Amino acid sequence: MKVTAVRTTPIRVPIAVAPYSTEGAGTKREWYRLGRITAERPEPAVEYVIVTIETDEGVVGVGESVTDIGFFGEPIEQVRSLIEFHFGPRLLGADPFDREKLLHSIEFRGNSCAKAGIDLALHDLIGKALGIPVYKLLGGQVRSRVPVSIEVAGGPPDAMAESCLASMKQGVRAFKAKIGGIPDDDVERIAAMRAAVGPGVSIRTDANQGYSVKEAIRFCRLAESRGLGVDLLEQPVAAWDIAGMAHVRASVDTLIEADEAAYSVHDVMNIIRQSAADVINIKIGKAGGLYAAKKIAALAEAAGLKCVLGTAFGLGPEVAAKLHLAASTVGVTDAVEFTEILLHGNPLASPGHEALSVPLDADGCLPVPVGPGLGVELDPARIDELTIR
Structure with a gap:
C-alpha cells in the first residue's frame, strides 16, 4: 500500500459567542489583547483543517487539525500551507504503516497542529486497512466509556455557577473553571460553582499562565482553607517559568498541572527533572498527534505523574481520537475535556453524530467508537456547508 495523495479542506464553524471572556475574567494574560475577533474575522468562529490521505488500494484516512492563533499560534492559513506544501508531499509514495519513519520526516520545530492532522489521518487509515479501531493500535482497551469534563468560561460567579447547572442538565459531571485573574476574586468564582x-x-x-508565583500560591491556599475541593490548578504561571511552577507545587497541597509548558516529550522531561508538576495535560494538537501523545503518557507514567486529556476543540475526528487515546492509556486520570460538544456540536454522520453529542449518558460519559479506524465518518453535506471557499 502506498500513499497517493494528501488533501486538505478548510472549515469554519460559526459559534454564538467567543469561547472565552477576555475582559476582567479568566486569565489576565488575555485581558483586552488576545481575543480572536479581528477585522478579518469579525464574527465568532472556530476553524479546522480536515486532512485526507489516499492510497493506491482505495483505503482513505481522515484526520483533522485544530487551528488557533490564540493558544497554539497556528492559524488555519499556516496549518493548511504546511500540510499541502511541506508535510503532505513527504508522504507521497510511502507505506502509511511506517508511522515512525513518516512522522519523523515531518518533525520540524513547532507546527504541532499540522502534524496532528497528518497523524490522525494515518491512524484512521491504518485502522481501516486492518479492520480494527484505533485504540487497538495504541495498546488495546482500558475503558469503553470516558467521563466528560467541560470548561467554564471566566465571568461573574453567579454566571459561572449557572453555566455549570445548565451543563449538568446535559449530563456533565465535571468542570474546569477558567481563572487566572485576581486570586481572591477567582476563589469566589470557585465557591459559587461548588x-x-x-x-x-x-x-x-x-x-492559563495568568498568575505570578505568589498569586498562584495565594489562590491555592485560599481555596484549600475554604475546602472548595479543587482537583488541580492548571498552568498557574507563564509557560517558560518552570522554576516558578516548581515553587508553586512545593508550596501548596493542590495538584499542579502543566499545559502550555508541556507540548513535546522534551518539554515534559524538563518538567519532570525540575519536579514542576503533578499532572501533565496532553492535547493531541499540542503533542502533534496520537503517536507522540502516547510517548508523553509513557514518560509521565515512568515519573509517577498522571495525565489529563485536555480540550482543544474538534470537529469529530479529534473527538474520536481523544476517546481512543483515553481508552488505551492507563495513566489518563478522571474526566477528559470535551468543551467542543457544547460549543458547536459535530458534523458527523449517524450514528457517530448522536453518540458523540449531548445529552450524555447517566454517568456523564461518551462511548469509545468501535468501528475501524477512528470509527466515525464526516457528513459530506454538513462539511460542504462549513467549507471555506
Missing part, C-alpha cells in the same frame, strides 16, 4: 454543583462533582481550575 455551592451550585454540590460536593460530588469534579472542579478543576485553569489559570
